[in-house]
Amino acid sequence: MPEISVRGLEMPESPIRKLAPLAVEAKRRGIKVYHLNIGQPDLPTPQCGLDALKKIDRTLLEYSPSQGYLSYREKLCDFYKKFNINVKPDDIIITAGGSEAVLYSFMACLNPGDEIIVPEPAYANYMAFAISAGAKIKTIATSIEEGFALPKVEKFEELINEKTRAIMICNPNNPTGYLYTRREMNQIRDLVKKYDLYLFSDEVYREYIYTGSPYISAMHLQGIENNTVLIDSVSKRYSECGIRIGALITKNEEIRKAVMKFCQARLSPPLIGQIVAEASLDAPASYYRDVYDEYVERRKCLIDGLNRIPGVYSPIPMGAFYTVAKLPVDDSDKFCRWCLEEFNYEGETVMMAPASGFYTTPGAGRNQVRIAYVLKREDLQRALVVLQKALEAYPGRVEEE
Template identity: 55%
Template sequence: MPKISNKGRNMPESPIRKLVPYAEAATRKGRNIYQLNIGQPDIKTPQAALDAVKTNDIEVLSYSHSAGFESYRTKLAAYYKKNDIPVNADEIIVTTGGSEALMFAMGSITDPGDEVIIPEPFYANYNGFATASGVNIVPIKSSIENNFALPPISKFEELISEKTKAIILCNPGNPTGYLYTKEEIEQLAEIALKHDLFIVADEVYREFAYDGVKHHSIMSIPKLAQNAIMVDSVSKRYSMCGARIGCLVSKNQEVMKTAMKFAQARLSPPTFAQIASEAALDTPQEYFDEVIEEYTTRRNILIEGLEKIEGVKVAKPKGAFYCIAELPVENADDFAQWLLEEFEMDNETIMVAPAAGFYSTPNTGLNQVRIAYVLKKENLIRAIEILEVALKQYNK
């Protein structure tokens, strides 16, 4: 019988989606599930984006340029300049989601056996992208004790070797919600320049910064122009996860020429989704103001509720819409599955993402979960009530 590749065998399951079969079984039993496991916003997609597709009179759904529509890239560049990111349209490649942008970045700057340093916990799919690229992740652990702030630069230097090609950063962080300070970004810039490394910054949650704190892009540091690569997406900003439109951005022309070869190999990003994404750029600031106010309220409800549960420790996020909670359990994977298979409270339960899958270091984060506060306020309150009761029952 033909054999599966070692790469395929080593490809990790998604901690976010691997519990879906248990959720589907619970749903078939008639249970209502509050889904705290996935970053699918319930905020309405901007009407302009939806209308751009509904009212379009295209007669032939053709390919676009491999880099994406020039009109879209031009409008994207204008958006970035408003956010202190001075780039031009030819420094942007439109991708099929931020995921493809990350794959293009890894394919352009690493070879099999190379290493990338990533503060952990990190977006779980980085593990998958690294496996697919034959790249080794070198994790550097951040701590819930200080809200998952950037580890000391000296710790990064200890891990840099001749195989190190890049530092990958998610800012604001998924799954932690940590928003890196200007000083932390500048420290990373210095180490990248000192050791001639790339910094790949996943900035898809840029708009989600709370408490008056400003997001600082890696692309806003002029001296880092040849070292900085930014990954972005419309998924969260405009509540358009299903559009699957992202982009890769860099002022390094060699990186962009190389990434274009990967872009050409997959032909082009989806046409209708680009049309919607271009229209979404006309979304007024009021939309974002309302979204930030809503998520700030949700965050406060969630954090305050979790802090009242005995034995739970939680880091307070400054951005994105996730938090990491440490639970009074030995194995969060077992607990998350139990919630779906065996537990119910008035025929309701919750779904969380076990956090071990957001680490690269084995046996780390075993008692942690990632919670996405993408539910309405009343549903979040109910989900917290269910979690408190579930923990008491599970620990009996």
């Protein structure tokens, strides 16, 4: 039998989904599983988007343009103006989710062997997309003790060499919920300008910022307009993960031309998804306000609850709907498996994402988990009770000295 490719062997498993079979088996045994492992919002999709889906009366479901429908891109321009992001329809390419936007950014801008600097912990699929493009992720460590703040410039410059081609950020961050400050964004800008790097900025959680401060987008950074590629998606904004609609946005015409070749090869982004996403832009202000307010309350419920559990620590996330928490366990991978395979409290258990999957540094994140606060508060409160009971019963519990 022929051998699997090196690329296929190097492709990492998803830390978010790899435990899914264990959760299925737990449910088969009658155990209720609280899913804290995946960023699948449970809040409703905008009614205007659902109505557009129900009212599709086409007699033909044709290919859409490879760059996405013009009408949708035009409406997106108006949407971005709310965040002081000024772009033209031609600056926007519609993709099959934010994932395809990241992959095509890498494919268009990077050569095999090129290096991308990424603060860790980081969204695990960045590694998968880099492997697909033949590029290499070089991580720069952030720490839970410092709230995952960005390291000093010197730490970045220690990693920069002739192979360094780009910096990738997620802002607000997945998995930590960290929000980069203006100072940190300016620091990144100066590095990009000094070393003539690309800046890939994943901003799919832009709507969920809890500081009250103005949002700093990579598109706001002056002097690096042609270096910047913004990644966006409707998955989290409108609870529309399943329609697979994202966007790649850049003012660099050469990047867009290169990306379009990949877009033409895959023919077109999802037709039905674009119809729903375009209609969802008409969601009333009350929709955004209600969703935002709900996440604010969930964040308080989760973070307060976590930090009341003996031995557990979580910094306060300033954006997105995730946190990384430190647990008093020997190995969070083992603990998460144990919760699904061996533990239940009154017929219930919790499913979390081991944080080790969000690091590339060996041993990093060994006692950490990513938790998504995408459940209603009553469920979050109950999940916290179950988590505390699990930590009390876990045979690999480690007490801090």
